[in-house]
């Protein structure tokens with residue numbers, strides 16, 4: 690099973706959700722299917738996508754939240770699972786794509802390649818609705834049901850260690866950082882205060898210095 694096929698299979702389900710991904714390969718794959726303002730690609734902080742997702746889920750209980758995680762990231766912060774279990778936000782679905790590898794940084798094997806079972810760990814952490822899936826139909830069905838249901842769910846999808854041809858995303862992380870919360874703003878939330886009036890531009894002061902060399906202002910150095 691390939692992760693990109695899993696993402697494509699549930700892409701339409703994500704239309705109204707807040708989606709938080711980890712960085713690297715899976716972010717680029719979701720982006721390649723078509724970016725939406727309700728997708729947040731969390732850069733750098735391995736193991737913390739579920740914490741951001743949990744915060745959103747608790748703050749907006751009527752919104753479905755989907756966290757798209759990786760085995761390496763989850764293993765780096767197993768306490769994230771216990772925190773999810775503790776708050777058990779019913780509108781949160783945690784998808785963990787387990788390729789047994791730190792694929793985005795060269796494919797080093799993770800502990801799931803030597804037997805660690807993340808679905809079992811999630812259940813042990815206190816998430817009863819945690820299961821492993823190994824084929825695409827099973828994934829699509831489990832993920833769709835989890836997103837629609839009112840119960841915290843964790844789905845560990847065993848996928849091949851293959852990623853996108855390119856990690857390029859034509860979206861600056863700051864652009865995504867501001868766009869995402871704007872997309873999540875609810876109609877009942879207070880509108881933002883109006884921006885103060887802009888000051889009048891100052892009149893240009895005549896310059897006394899004249900350019901010594903004639904030519905365009907930004908000429909390329911020769």
Ligand SMILES: Cc1ncc(C[n+]2csc(CCOP(=O)(O)OP(=O)(O)O)c2C)c(N)n1
Nearest residue numbers: 713714733735759760761762790791792793
């Ligand atoms: C705290 C931290 N350590 C290291 C990195 C470097 N890093 C970026 S992606 C990545 C691998 C992520 O592995 P996994 O979650 O399994 O996802 P995959 O790349 O396999 O899709 C690493 C080690 C990071 N971003 N943050």
